[in-house]
Amino acid sequence: MPAASSGCPISTPEAVPTAASTLLGEARDRTDRLLEDWADRLEREIGGREGEALAYALRTPGKRVRAALVLAAYRSVGGVAPGIAGVAAAVETVHTYSLVHDDLPCMDDDDLRRGRPTTHRQFDIPSATRAGFLLVPVAARVLAAAAADLGLRPAALQRLASTPFEARGIQGMVGGQWLDLEAERRTLALPDLIAVHRGKTGALIRAACLAGGIAAEAGERELTALGGFGEEIGLAFQIADDVLDATGTSEELGKAVGRDALLAKSTYVSLLGVAPARAEAERLARRAVEHLEQGGVPSGALGALAGYIVSRSS
Numbered sequence: 001m002p003a004a005s006s007g008c009p010i011s012t013p014e015a016v017p018t019a020a021s022t023l024l025g026e027a028r029d030r031t032d033r034l035l036e037d038w039a040d041r042l043e044r045e046i047g048g049r050e051g052e053a054l055a056y057a058l059r060t061p062g063k064r065v066r067a068a069l070v071l072a073a074y075r076s077v078g079g080v081a082p083g084i085a086g087v088a089a090a091v092e093t094v095h096t097y098s099l100v101h102d103d104l105p106c107m108d109d110d111d112l113r114r115g116r117p118t119t120h121r122q123f124d125i126p127s128a129t130r131a132g133f134l135l136v137p138v139a140a141r142v143l144a145a146a147a148a149d150l151g152l153r154p155a156a157l158q159r160l161a162s163t164p165f166e167a168r169g170i171q172g173m174v175g176g177q178w179l180d181l182e183a184e185r186r187t188l189a190l191p192d193l194i195a196v197h198r199g200k201t202g203a204l205i206r207a208a209c210l211a212g213g214i215a216a217e218a219g220e221r222e223l224t225a226l227g228g229f230g231e232e233i234g235l236a237f238q239i240a241d242d243v244l245d246a247t248g249t250s251e252e253l254g255k256a257v258g259r260d261a262l263l264a265k266s267t268y269v270s271l272l273g274v275a276p277a278r279a280e281a282e283r284l285a286r287r288a289v290e291h292l293e294q295g296g297v298p299s300g301a302l303g304a305l306a307g308y309i310v311s312r313s314s
């Protein structure tokens with residue numbers, strides 16, 4: 001489903017390189033189609049308000065940046081099977097889980113997400129909380145189906161199965177979010193802010209890049225390069241998010257803006273200012289591409305996505 005026809009305010013900025021916009025369009029089409037099928041199936045299977053809330057969250061369209069990174073990473077190391085779209089959908093399911101819980105009143109307390117009411121606003125807090133938890137095993141099922149489709153060897157299968165879920169853990173998304181919540185109304189030193197950003201946002205983005213490489217059964221040198229790329233671009237993504245929260249509009253972003261200032265959060269913008277924050281994101285994007293070059297991984301599509309991530313307007 002193209003975002004432009006979905007009623008969602010996600011649009012591809014004009015400055016986006018063609019390769020990135022093409023890849024994002026493909027990632028949106030293929031991921032949205034798969035998640036729509038899962039949403040139909042799970043709505044029937046789970047039933048009730050939880051089923052409806054879970055399906056609502058799965059159907060809410062995003063930019064699918066993480067899905068595009070999975071596809072691009074997979075192809076950069078020679079992957080060709082269409083089943084990779086299932087891995088991309090699994091990573092987006094983990095991401096969707098994190099957004100449902102992040103928006104809850106006990107966390108960031110947001111009413112609008114992707115141009116629609118957040119799941120707890122559309123339903124209620126208990127249904128959204130339960131739907132969020134249910135999305136985690138759903139992600140495992142989506143990933144298992146994709147892995148079967150790709151016919152991976154056991155070692156790759158084992159590694160692929162753990163990658164997005166390790167990224168969710170205490171060293172990653174949960175740990176980062178935890179630190180983020182604890183840091184409200186406190187000024188963090190830059191190294192502490194980097195730890196928050198790398199955990200809550202960067203870990204899953206790195207996992208998306210690694211998952212693409214693992215699914216293509218890439219060698220260790222290539223996986224190290226993809227992991228390094230993902231790590232830098234994951235941090236750059238959150239810095240760009242900080243900048244957009246301070247400079248973007250609610251219409252462009254499909255969510256409330258100025259939330260970081262309201263919650264008195266330390267961000268790259270509050271610590272460095274808008275222009276230095278942008279410059280740091282761009283520097284990290286260049287470093288991300290250097291990892292690929294050092295590891296002998298062609299940087300075309302991933303480099304274009306890196307450029308998009310730091311120049312996006314939504």
Ligand code: GRG
Pocket residue numbers: 061062063064065066095097098099101102114173174175177178200201237238241314
């Ligand atoms: C219980 C402590 C604890 C943690 C739970 C909820 C959670 C784990 C973590 C939250 C992680 C999170 C939501 C980080 C923000 C990441 C981010 C910048 C999201 C926006 O991503 P986009 O712009 O969104 O790609 P779309 O809508 O396009 O998919």
